Amino acid sequence: MxxxxxxxxxxxxxxxxxxxxxxxxxxxxxxxxxxxxxxxxxxPRTATATTEVNLNVISTDPFTASRSASGLVDGTTEAQIASSYAVAVLASERLGDGTSSSELRRNVEVTPVADATVIRIAYTAPTPVAAQRGADMVAATYLEFRAEQAEQRLESMIARLEARLVSLREQLVAANARIASSREGSSTANQAVSDRDLVTIEIDSLLAQKSDLERIDTSGGAVLTPALENPVVHAxxxxxxxxxxxxxxxxxxxxxxxxxxxxNRRLRRGGDVAAVVDAPVLATLEGTEIVPLLEGVDRERMRAAREALLARLPDGGRVLAVLDRTATGAPDVAVGLALALAQDNRRVRLVLPDGDRDEVRDATSGLDLEQVAGGAMEVSRLVRGLEVVRAPAGGPCDADALITREVRDHVRGPGSAATVVLVVPHAAGAASRSAVQRLAQAAVVLVERGVSRSAEVRRDARALTEAGVAVLGAVAVPRGRRPQPLVPEPQPRVLEPQPLYPEDLAPSVPEGEPEDLAPSVPEGEPEDQAPPIPEGEPEGQADRPAAAEVTR
Incomplete structure (x- = not known):
């Protein structure tokens, strides 16, 4: 390319x-x-309902200014808890519609809202009502589960503080007893006073912690928007x-x-043809009928193609192969190209393999060919210097079905023309095309727009180039070309039958005479007298004496 x-x-x-x-x-x-x-x-159609939940911040100081509420809640963790197995078990029991915990987990999708304490719980079910009920139930169960977990944690922490306070109170009683039994100012009394002060400080601290824990709100949160108020998405x-x-x-x-x-690419535009053959389009014909001789615009375009071809023809390029990739198989375009070359005062020999075909005879019928004595060659009386060889197809003993010995002799044998146009039909096989590559020095490709395949044309052009044959260009013809309709032969004129009897030859009555005017009968002869019957004639023929004369 x-x-x-x-x-x-x-x-x-x-x-x-x-x-x-x-x-x-x-x-x-x-x-x-x-x-x-x-x-x-x-x-199966499904419905998905969504419930929006606001999570409560469980903290001793939920309104601290140092951190926002969203910073105190881990949305990813809360989403995992809401879709956990523990919540699914509780929710499936409360639904009571036979949905298992595993199925419920597959139907639930929890999404946290970024930079907020809000999560969305979506539930999918076969019907909108079931989806709304499932979303609300999972949300309520999750909030209750979250509150219970927080309450349990707080109770555990308070219980540990209570146990520590009991121990500290016992230590305080023991310290006070040692102070009372010791002499004031003694080392024992001083140690007991120190222990009492330390225990008192720790008790005060634990009581403050217990007070803070008891003030914590352990509610899980609240439903912002129930599933009934959110749109249901159907899938x-x-x-x-x-x-x-x-x-x-x-x-x-x-x-x-x-x-x-x-x-299955077919060549439709001139640019496609030029790209495939890697050479310009020499002519784009417009005629849709296959005619013996190109006419009008197509004739001028073929002459322009001749000039472009001669300008690109390499030195010593005597044999020009015309590869026909059209669907009709008629070599009329190749005949037109050879005719245009001969009109340039060149001696041109047009070699048509498989010349017995009707398409070949029709395409060359307009050249007014005359047989050359002592050979299979014909010359055109229309254009001087144009020789035509219509070689028959080869038999089993020939080297090739199309490029026979006769074709080779006419192409490169002694006495060959200055320029040989060798036509390669579309039906030519690989062996015939290889033989043409050895015979020709230049080539032109004929393509039919919308019919010729780019793969075949590209393969031909590439093989010719690799064999050292110069591809000069392409000639494109329109799609669906058909033979020129035959002009009906004139039918012989049928003569009307001539009258055979005298009464049919009655003269016309002149103008001014009555129609009933009859020739007069001579005097002395009866009116009904008939001429005598010659001897040997039958009596019935006497009343028609002039029939034989009319026939003669």
Whole structure:
């Protein structure tokens, strides 16, 4: 591929691929949308309800200014507790609808709100009522579980403080007893006083801690918005799922369009043809009928193609191969190219393998060919210097089915023309194309827009280039070319039957004479007298004496 084409690959090229392969995109969208509709119809529908809960900060000083309330609550931990097995067991027992704790945990989703003491508890069920009831029940159970856990922790802490206070009070009584039994100012009395003061200080501290713990609010929190007040989300959501299916179909169809275009790409634009053959498009013909001789605009374009071809023809390029990749198999374009070359005062030999085909005879019918004595070659009386060889297809003993010995002799044998145009039909096999690569020095590719496949044309051009054959360009013809309709032959004129009897030859009555005027009968002859019957004639023929004369 040339550098110019590589740089041309961009958004425009991608859009052209999508435009060419729009049926792939359309079919993909239809299939994916149909599957989406089937999913919406067949998939079990569920409802999801949400309850919003505000968590209570369980602290000895919940209103401290040093930290915010959200900083005193770990939302991730609370979400894990709300969806825990312990809460699920309690909630499933309270629901009483046969939902197990494991199923309930699968249906619950807890989401903490960032930088807040709020969590959202979502519950999914087959019906909206069941979803709302489940969300509220899980929220209430979680708050109660949270309060019970806080209460248990506080009771445990207070119990430990009470036990410590009992021990300290006993120590205080013992210290007071030692003070009373000791002499004032003695070392024993002084030690007892010191112990009493220390115990008193610790007792005061423990009493203050106990007082703070007893003031803590252990309620778990409160429901901000019950599930009944929040919207219920149904799944699958019909609109969202259908929109997603259509979008997915468009994306998938666009993705599939490129490999489909690569596998079965047909050449439609001149830029595609030039990129595939890595050479310019010499001519783009417009005629939709296969005619013996190109006419009008196509004739001028073929002459322009001749000039471009001669400008690119390498030195010593005597044999020009014309590779036909059109679907019709008619060599009329190759005939037109050879004719244009001959009109440039060149001696041109057009070699047509498999020349017994009707398409070959029709394409060369307008050249007014004349047989050369003592050979299979024909010359055109239309253009001087144009020789035509219509070589028959080879048999089992020939080297090739198309490039036979006769074809090779006419291409490179003695007495060959200055320029040889060798036509390679579309049906030529690999062996025939390889033989052409050895015979030709230059080549032109014929493509049919919208029909010729890029893979085949690219393979031909690459093989020719690797064999050292210069690919001069391509000639593009429109899609769906058909033979020119035959002009019906004139039918012979049918003559009307001539009258055979005298009464049919009655003269017309002149103007001014009565219609009943009859020739007069001579005097002396009866009116009904008939001419005599010659001897040997039957009597019945006497009344029609002039029939034989009319027939003669």
């Amino acid at each position: 040339n550098q110019a084409h590589t740089e041309d690959l961009g958004i425009g090229q991608y859009l052209q691929v999508l435009a060419r392969r729009w049926p792939v995109v359309a079919v993909t969208v239809v299939v994916v949308t149909a599957l989406t509709v089937a999913y919406v119809v067949l998939a 699958p959501g019909t609109r969202m799922v259908l929109a997603t299916g259509v979008l997915l179909g468009v994306v998938l169809g666009a993705v599939l369009a490129f490999p489909a275009d690569r596998r």
